[in-house]
Amino acid sequence: MAEDSRVWKDRLYGQFARIGKALGSPRRLEMLDLLSQSPKSVESLARELGSSVANVSQHLQILLEAQLVATRKQGTFVIYRLANETVAQLLELLETVSEECLADVRELRDLYLTQRDALSPVSDRELEALIQEGTVYLIDVRPPSEYAAGHLPGALSIPLPELAERLQEWDPDRPIVAYCRGRYCLYARDAVEVLRDAGFSARRSEVGVREWRRRHSSA
Amino acid sequence: MAEDSRVWKDRLYGQFARIGKALGSPRRLEMLDLLSQSPKSVESLARELGSSVANVSQHLQILLEAQLVATRKQGTFVIYRLANETVAQLLELLETVSEECLADVRELRDLYLTQRDALSPVSDRELEALIQEGTVYLIDVRPPSEYAAGHLPGALSIPLPELAERLQEWDPDRPIVAYCRGRYCLYARDAVEVLRDAGFSARRSEVGVREWRRRHSSA
DNA sequence: CAAGTATTCAAGCGAATACTAGAATATACA
DNA sequence: TGTATATTCTAGTATTCGCTTGAATACTTG
Structure with missing residues (x-):
């Protein structure tokens, strides 16, 4: 046996x-x-x-x-x-373990997501507060189909390729927070660059929509 | 770019x-x-x-x-x-996903862990209550080194190979709960078989020690 | 039924992987 | 220093995997 x-x-x-x-x-x-x-x-x-x-x-x-x-x-x-x-969840955890264990992953993030953004990303807690206060534009720079599938509360869908030609839609004195597909996506970083070049006060969030929803799900 | x-x-x-x-x-x-x-x-x-x-x-x-x-x-x-x-955690989640997605995994469990145990395993909630009450023998049938690395509170280390010759250590009227390495281990099932053959009232738990500790950790 | 579009399948090729067998290395002890 | 034990390394072999290319299939539309 x-x-x-x-x-x-x-x-x-x-x-x-x-x-x-x-x-x-x-x-x-x-x-x-x-x-x-x-x-x-x-x-x-x-x-x-x-x-x-x-x-x-x-x-x-x-x-x-x-x-x-x-x-x-x-x-x-x-x-x-x-x-x-x-x-x-398995996928997210595999990526978390990869980032914890593999220096190469951290270096790849450093390459594009750490060095050039003097202002660190908005933390999840800050983001929650900002959403509650409603004092910022929250923009989702993913493709529209992904926005349609699920997005953060109060977020506007502003796909990255359209961003440059929609700047006049916003009050330049109101800060902007951009988010995209999560920790391993460059869209929000690119969006923040475009916005700051145009004189906006912009930061990014690294939150993923699915992760946000899981945390804020009402049973 | x-x-x-x-x-x-x-x-x-x-x-x-x-x-x-x-x-x-x-x-x-x-x-x-x-x-x-x-x-x-x-x-x-x-x-x-x-x-x-x-x-x-x-x-x-x-x-x-x-x-x-x-x-x-x-x-x-x-x-x-x-x-x-x-x-x-990644490993546990990979196994969870495997069991959810793959019929073959469920069938393999059915082969040894479902069909022959008329009494279902003790649920985690039941186990908590039993540990609190202290009304059962809780036995850990893994190798001693694994028990030493971490075990459930109040558990006795009774490695499966030694079980048959230690039966006389226990009050036959007091129920026994056996556990081992978790959901994909046969030791507790084998232990329960030995115990029941000897006239004991025995059930098993499928809890893993690491999972138990995570759930009951005090920060 | 024919044409167009999207998708899947099959075969070939080169690269990667898992195991075995035997040699090499590292550590401890007398 | 030599021996014993535990572990790692190397090379060979068989198998599996990833991509490409082209054919086949599925579905829709006119």
């Missing part, structure tokens, strides 16, 4: 490893991150990733087989989404 | 994938699970896994390189341990 137990363990960990292997590819990890913002088609994932549609589709089959994603049809489009909330 | 951004993303997700790849092997996942119970030598991991020392050592180098584990020397022994608590 000790031998049965060994065999059972091998099979069990073989199954666990299916999830691990699914997360063992940079492409698939980025796909999962993109899907955590909103459901997407194969083609739109391919554009975001700079990969071929065929390649993206093959990776999606792997994620599907591991049941980390699910699909629905919309005409000729297959819309992929994360299978459930726990998959999103 | 959009090209810079793409390159930065590729490097970042390449780093995240280092963690994913480290978790993409059944052997390494089982090693991490074993280390979450207590620090261990290469040789003891090899015994538990039924693998060669050389093979285990190579996998440990991969985990070391991904900084998921750390080491200390003890004579000729190299003692490996989990790098930090977040690694343990």
Whole structure:
């Protein structure tokens, strides 16, 4: 029976490893991150990733087989989404562990997210207070479909490519906080740069929408 | 600069994938699970896994390189341990996701952990109450080194191989709750079988020690 | 039914990975 | 210094993985 137990363990960990292997590819990890913002088609994932549609589709089959994603049809489009909330949490935790353990991750963040922003990002607590007070413009600079899938309360959807031509919509004396896809996205940083160049008082938040919602969910 | 951004993303997700790849092997996942119970030598991991020392050592180098584990020397022994608590949480979450998503995992549990135990495991809430009341024997059937590294309050260390010859130590009228390494370990199930065959009123808990401690930590 | 669009599948190629076997290294002790 | 024990390293082999290319499939529309 000790031998049965060994065999059972091998099979069990073989199954666990299916999830691990699914997360063992940079492409698939980025796909999962993109899907955590909103459901997407194969083609739109391919554009975001700079990969071929065929390649993206093959990776999606792997994620599907591991049941980390699910699909629905919309005409000729297959819309992929994360299978459930726990998959999103797993992804976030993998990134947290990566940042804690790997100096290379911290260095990559330093490259673009630390050195050039003399003002540190707004903390989550500050953000909560600012949202409550309603004293800032809160802008979501992700693509509109991601805003539509879920956004912070009171946020305006100002996709980054449109930002420069919408500056006149705002009172230059009212501060702006920009956010995007979370800790590993450069959109908010780019937005703050554009805004400050235009004379606005702007800072960014590194909060993720899903993480914010989880923390502020009412059961 | 959009090209810079793409390159930065590729490097970042390449780093995240280092963690994913480290978790993409059944052997390494089982090693991490074993280390979450207590620090261990290469040789003891090899015994538990039924693998060669050389093979285990190579996998440990991969985990070391991904900084998921750390080491200390003890004579000729190299003692490996989990790098930090977040690694343990990542592992638990990967197993949770595996069980939610993969029917094969649920089936493997059914094989040994569902069908033959007519009495379901003690829930965590029941266990808390039982520990408070002090009305049961709570026995930890893991190896002594794992008990020493951390155990539930009030638990006795009764390693499974010794159980059968220690039955006379207990009042047959007092119920027993056995626990081991958590949801994916068969020791408590085996212990309960031995105890019931000897006429004891015995149930098992599927709680993991680390998970229990996290929930009951005083800051 | 034909054409267009989106997606998936299959095959090939090169790179990466897991295990084994044996050698090399590190540490402790007499 | 030599021996024993524990661990790591190296090389070879078999298998798996990731990407590309082109074909096949699925769906929609006219």
